[in-house]
């Protein structure tokens with residue numbers, strides 16, 4: 001049987017776009033979309049879909065054998081704000097899931113694994129501007145704790161067992177396809193929906209909050225670039241810093257307002273402000289640019305135009 005790619009968390013923020021992207025590249029049948037609940041299956045039916053709980057190593061191993069999997073994109077995880085509301089569950093899903101995937105890969109001869117890390121690895125002591133690849137990693141959220149521990153575990157599996165695990169520290173991701181799903185950076189997704197739906201938005205972060213962000217087409221390209229880079233070019237098996245654009249909540253609101261002049265935004269910071277304040281405002285990703293040639297394409301203006309036109313088409317036909 002031809003080998004296949006397994007993607008966990010296929011109905012989530014990254015998976016909902018990565019699965020169609022990989023299927024377009026490699027063929028529908030070659031990409032198995034694993035989801036946690038059958039409810040997320042509808043949009044993934046172009047190829048194989050399986051319901052699996054990543055906390056069951058047996059269930060994962062069964063899938064890996066059944067489909068002769070040779071690459072796993074392990075995306076199933078809780079994001080930062082959801083994780084802060086239930087830290088025990090965040091540990092269980094994010095860490096137990098990753099350990100199971102790495103073990104199943106190792107014991108079943110799956111040579112390659114992708115795992116998403118995040119800007120959440122950084123804590124308040126990291127430089128706010130251009131946080132470097134080797135900044136101290138002292139996160140103050142459970143999400144960040146699981147991302148730092150996860151990076152160390154990925155690197156351990158590379159060193160100890162030669163498993164080719166590759167990781168990116170994604171900035172906040174903005175998708176026209178996947179709805180917001182419990183992240184602190186998700187205000188920058190919600191704001192587009194509300195601009196078109198109601199013409200106003202109540203932002204849960206302060207107007208001057210600056211965070212590193214990326215439009216999903218760039219994130220998909222970065223993911224596949226890293227996974228296809230020759231092994232000799234991939235010098236890091238923990239997480240590569242990855243960046244594209246940084247803007248404040250006020251700046252993205254202004255960018256939308258320049259296209260929808262009546263758009264109104266109010267700012268009511270909630271508990272997610274503390275999470276945002278613990279993260280850097282921009283990231284130095286020169287190591288990724290040097291090692292495997294990363295370049296982003298979308299700036300704030302190009303992303304805003306594309307988001308508004310895609311969402312408008314979908315919402316208003």
Ligand code: SER
Pocket residue numbers: 079080081117118119120143170171172173182183184185186
């Ligand atoms: N987008 C993520 C979050 O806000 C950060 O990696 O949780």
